[in-house]
Amino acid sequence: MPQPLPSKAGVADVQALIDGQRFTGYQWLILVLCFLVVAVDGFDTAAIGYIAPALVQDWGIEKSALGPVMSAALFGLAFGAIFAGPLADRIGRKKVLVLSVFFFGACSLATAYAPTLGWLTVLRFLTGLGLGAAMPNAVTLTAEFAPQRRRAVLVNTMFCGFPLGSAAGGFVAAAMIPHFGWPSVLLLGGIVPLALALLLVMLLPESVRYMVVRNYPADQIRRLLRRVTGADVGAVNTFITGEQAPATRSAIGTVLAPGYRLGSAMLWCTYFMGLVIFYLLTSWMPTLMKDAGFSIQHASFLTALFPLGGGIGTIAAGWFMDRFNPNKVIAITYAATGVLIYAVGQGTGSQVLLGALIFLAGTAMNGAQSSMPSLAAAFYPTQGRATGVAWMLGIGRFGGITGALLGAELLRLQLGFDTIFTLLAVPALLAAAALVVKHVSGSRAPGADAAGSAGVAAH
Numbered sequence: 001m002p003q004p005l006p007s008k009a010g011v012a013d014v015q016a017l018i019d020g021q022r023f024t025g026y027q028w029l030i031l032v033l034c035f036l037v038v039a040v041d042g043f044d045t046a047a048i049g050y051i052a053p054a055l056v057q058d059w060g061i062e063k064s065a066l067g068p069v070m071s072a073a074l075f076g077l078a079f080g081a082i083f084a085g086p087l088a089d090r091i092g093r094k095k096v097l098v099l100s101v102f103f104f105g106a107c108s109l110a111t112a113y114a115p116t117l118g119w120l121t122v123l124r125f126l127t128g129l130g131l132g133a134a135m136p137n138a139v140t141l142t143a144e145f146a147p148q149r150r151r152a153v154l155v156n157t158m159f160c161g162f163p164l165g166s167a168a169g170g171f172v173a174a175a176m177i178p179h180f181g182w183p184s185v186l187l188l189g190g191i192v193p194l195a196l197a198l199l200l201v202m203l204l205p206e207s208v209r210y211m212v213v214r215n216y217p218a219d220q221i222r223r224l225l226r227r228v229t230g231a232d233v234g235a236v237n238t239f240i241t242g243e244q245a246p247a248t249r250s251a252i253g254t255v256l257a258p259g260y261r262l263g264s265a266m267l268w269c270t271y272f273m274g275l276v277i278f279y280l281l282t283s284w285m286p287t288l289m290k291d292a293g294f295s296i297q298h299a300s301f302l303t304a305l306f307p308l309g310g311g312i313g314t315i316a317a318g319w320f321m322d323r324f325n326p327n328k329v330i331a332i333t334y335a336a337t338g339v340l341i342y343a344v345g346q347g348t349g350s351q352v353l354l355g356a357l358i359f360l361a362g363t364a365m366n367g368a369q370s371s372m373p374s375l376a377a378a379f380y381p382t383q384g385r386a387t388g389v390a391w392m393l394g395i396g397r398f399g400g401i402t403g404a405l406l407g408a409e410l411l412r413l414q415l416g417f418d419t420i421f422t423l424l425a426v427p428a429l430l431a432a433a434a435l436v437v438k439h440v441s442g443s444r445a446p447g448a449d450a451a452g453s454a455g456v457a458a459h
Helices: 016-020 025-059 063-091 091-112 117-145 148-159 161-180 185-201 208-213 220-227 251-253 259-289 295-306 310-321 328-347 350-380 380-413 417-440
Strands: 010-012 238-240 455-457
Touching: 010 016, 010 328, 016 148, 016 208, 016 220, 025 063, 025 091, 025 185, 025 220, 025 259, 025 295, 063 091, 063 117, 063 251, 063 259, 063 380, 091 117, 117 148, 117 208, 117 350, 117 380, 148 161, 148 220, 148 310, 148 350, 161 185, 161 295, 161 310, 161 350, 185 251, 208 220, 208 328, 208 380, 220 328, 251 259, 251 310, 251 380, 259 295, 259 328, 259 350, 259 380, 259 417, 295 310, 295 350, 310 350, 328 417, 350 380, 380 417
Parallel strands: 010 238
Antiparallel strands: 238 455
16 A cells, blocks of 8 residues: 655655565665675776686786786776766766776676787776766765665665675686686686676666656656655645755866865775775785785685675674764774774684684675765765765775785785784774874764755646
């Protein structure tokens, strides 16, 4: 039976409508599709790190020569996110998401056949463009279909796909490389996204909040709302988003508006520092482990434990974010990450202890890092949300580039395993400090998810 509609005088707040209804099967479908997008994103992003030892052995090159290859995808991720965010706020989340998934799948297929190191670098950059464009739109879509009371845990649950996809890359690499060679990992990383892009075309809707802000016909909005919420919206003539956004209609102008500026800078800083850690470890940990005496198979397995714990940490962080101040929750989680990463460097005497510490560090690290898109999505209004989330991801990606290049430099300097992990505790503590600054300053987007008047009349 259709549920009663929270509206008056033919006007409905689409967010209030979503908040007031049960979480439907169609919303679960959206969540699952976006989960799969970030899962294949995580797989393809981490793939180069897992195949690196076999690639070095197969091509007979120095480990440090892979530095440009490692960083190429991260440059692509950064630029893909920075440009895709404003584009999604202009032409729609779904269009950009489908195109980006198709593009990085095709590029991953091509990368499997790269004949030289130069071609490998170029193709990884192109793959990164698609990867960078996909993730912020998956986050934005999930956030805009989620009820506010459960938004953080739902977005974080969706974002668990990234560390789980990354972890799957390690297990897949360990199973496939000995039998089929390193190109097989990239082939799989291309076929799956191409199939997923077709599913997105058929099943994924456009964001209803985006449709309101961009003046879609009211009949089209009504049809989608009925399917999403089960509510009877037949008598509604006007829909609003329930936001009081800045006067500017520019997505970039919204992100850089005075009420958002400091918060944006702190989000960028935090995500940057987190990715220094994440990409140094996912890119170079298999090589570090191999240098420490582990086989390629054991190195891949131990590295896979780092993102594997992220699912637990991410869902737990989202649960706490919905109940306590989210800035405090994530700041504490980053601080715990710093302590645990330091402990990893001291635990090489026992493989069991090392595995446990890597898993715990990954639980905290990925819990904090995977919560950042949820934090950003709640911070910005609809007209700038895709840009705000994408710019945090894009600018933060330069931290990933720094981490990948830093890993190559640390290997060149032949620093000890314990020294490298001690140094990696520093960016975790800096990330925590940035969120403390954001909280203490009281930086909060004025009117985000508050009553507002942005709307569209029926056509």
